[in-house]
Amino acid sequence: MRLAVFDDWRIGVVSGGGVSDITEALPGWSPRLGPSAVNELIARFDELRPDIQRRVAAQTPRPLGQVRLRAPVPRPTHLFAAPRNFREHQNEMHGPLSGGGGSAADLGFFLKATGAISGPSDAIEVPSGTGRRFDYEGEVAFVIGKEARGVSREHALEYVFGYTIVIDATLRMTETQREERTMRKSFATFAPMGPFVVTADEIPDPSSLRLQLWRNGAMAQDACLKDLIVDIPGLIEQASAILPLQPGDVYATGSPAGVGQIQPGDELIVEVEQIGRMVLPVRARAW
Numbered sequence: 001m002r003l004a005v006f007d008d009w010r011i012g013v014v015s016g017g018g019v020s021d022i023t024e025a026l027p028g029w030s031p032r033l034g035p036s037a038v039n040e041l042i043a044r045f046d047e048l049r050p051d052i053q054r055r056v057a058a059q060t061p062r063p064l065g066q067v068r069l070r071a072p073v074p075r076p077t078h079l080f081a082a083p084r085n086f087r088e089h090q091n092e093m094h095g096p097l098s099g100g101g102g103s104a105a106d107l108g109f110f111l112k113a114t115g116a117i118s119g120p121s122d123a124i125e126v127p128s129g130t131g132r133r134f135d136y137e138g139e140v141a142f143v144i145g146k147e148a149r150g151v152s153r154e155h156a157l158e159y160v161f162g163y164t165i166v167i168d169a170t171l172r173m174t175e176t177q178r179e180e181r182t183m184r185k186s187f188a189t190f191a192p193m194g195p196f197v198v199t200a201d202e203i204p205d206p207s208s209l210r211l212q213l214w215r216n217g218a219m220a221q222d223a224c225l226k227d228l229i230v231d232i233p234g235l236i237e238q239a240s241a242i243l244p245l246q247p248g249d250v251y252a253t254g255s256p257a258g259v260g261q262i263q264p265g266d267e268l269i270v271e272v273e274q275i276g277r278m279v280l281p282v283r284a285r286a287w
């Protein structure tokens with residue numbers, strides 16, 4: 001199943017080119033829940049699935065072109081990300097701008113502020129006049145389905161609800177400007193997510209997922225999750241040993257090689273065949 005959030009934080013199931021509104025399958029739903037409602041729907045998904053399927057069968061889907069797609073999980077409790085989790089990307093990130101050595105195996109996770117999340121066709125807004133370099137990093141992300149505390153890698157995939165795509169946009173450091181990673185990666189719109197969450201039953205082997213990213217029409221990233229340094233079960237084992245992962249939490253698995261600069265006027269296309277594609281303009285921030 002492909003889950004989407006659209007318009008005024010409605011929750012939908014996507015099939016073909018249309019979306020069916022299943023928001024009210026969530027008992028006690030009210031507009032007050034806003035962008036957080038989907039976290040609760042994910043937590044109760046197994047129980048709600050029959051009613052969701054009934055609602056999908058009973059309506060004519062609205063064409064996707066008639067709705068505004070939002071991030072499919074707009075307000076997770078945590079937005080985790082793996083630093084340096086592909087060997088070739090680790091190799092391109094040497095030198096003084098990199099913040100030191102290591103990989104996700106010893107560095108663990110970092111957090112992006114959830115307020116940086118934006119939708120799958122929203123612009124990435126780059127602050128102007130900074131003289132600094134901003135980069136894209138295309139990443140496959142997984143979404144947690146139930147609370148995960150101290151989970152071993154053998155059981156880890158049982159805690160995955162589904163998969164989506166995240167761009168981990170980043171302000172690079174300089175020799176003298178060395179801000180915290182969390183702040184450099186948390187500018188508003190620096191975590192485009194989407195277009196959908198595809199449930200895990202449709203992707204039995206996530207290591208087969210292949211991510212491709214084009215900048216201004218030129219392919220820049222092309223990699224398969226089988227080349228992760230720490231695979232998805234390993235990331236869950238590592239993070240769930242630190243704190244309980246919550247239903248709806250999103251974890252970006254790390255960028256492959258081919259990271260590059262973004263500037264106003266650019267266009268990024270990122271695609272994972274089984275998940276979908278995002279087309280993201282880059283603009284100068286207006287504020």
Ligand code: MN
Binds near residue numbers: 082083137
């Ligand atoms: Mn990254």
